[in-house]
Amino acid sequence: MPTYRRCLLLPALLLAAAAVALLTIDVPLATGLRQAKHEADVIGGVHPWLACLGYLDWFELFGHGLGVVLVIFLVHQLDPARRWAIPRALVCAFGAGGAADLVKMTVVRCRPYDLPSQFAGSVWNTFGAWWPGLGAGSESQSFPSAHTATAFGLAAALVWLYPRGRAVFPLLAALVACQRVQVGAHYPSDVLVGAAVGCLVAALLLDVGLLPGWLDQLEQRWWPHPAAKLANAVNNARRAHAESVFLLEHVHGVGREESPVEDVKTIGIYSSRENAEAAKDRLSTRPGFSQAVEGFCIDEYPVDVDYWVDGYATV
8 A cells, every 4th residue: 555545544544533432522522612601701701711712713714615725826826846736635625525525414413502501412412313415404514524624635635745744734734623623613523533534535536546547647737747747657657567666865955044055865776665765764873864864755766767758948
């Protein structure tokens, strides 16, 4: 199984398991938050911790369709080298949100803000009929959170494009999940399942396979770029079981901080990714490399494939 897909499937499974485990706190947390807000309204003030939670509203945009469009617009404007990946990022984000919306149509669940003030039932009483379709209405579509699914689908695509943001983008998605719970739109289990859906959809669309192969073709038509051509060649070689080699390089900025120059060192060419990873581990403790471990990169190249077939222009 491709590495990135495996990295997404494991969190998806863990998030789904966590959703089941935390079902017991759904109702207590929802009623507790609503009671705290009611008390604050009565006394005319706001608890300090409620005021802090209010800042979570700033992050809702990352899980909203408008926010997705804004992020993709920034990628388009600020990083022309990765414009080829815009269709895949959009499909990851909106596909995850759409998948969550489809799940909503399978079961009714009331929103936390619609719970009776003296709710005495169990968590299972928050669920209703099966297969409501489109007739349930938004107030009965709490499970799962489409905002959270969209945020995690977008985050997975952005990490795929910008690996150095692997801590930032999932954090933004997690803050979207917290915001959905804080405003009473979803229970904790709703957002956990939404996050799992986002990871699962991204796992199906990134790396290699039938859907990624279709997206490779779409990206090539949308924005012919050498990076997309290389990705297509890699995926075509995988599907044809062609031999590939793995190039290990180390990139490090040297010179003045305001205008560093990239120093690229070719470490070696290896017959498998595992061998390249082993070489990276061996060198990561050596002088120089140990201070810039993040500079290592491994690229896969199918053999007997031409690159730069269109030539190049001098600027």
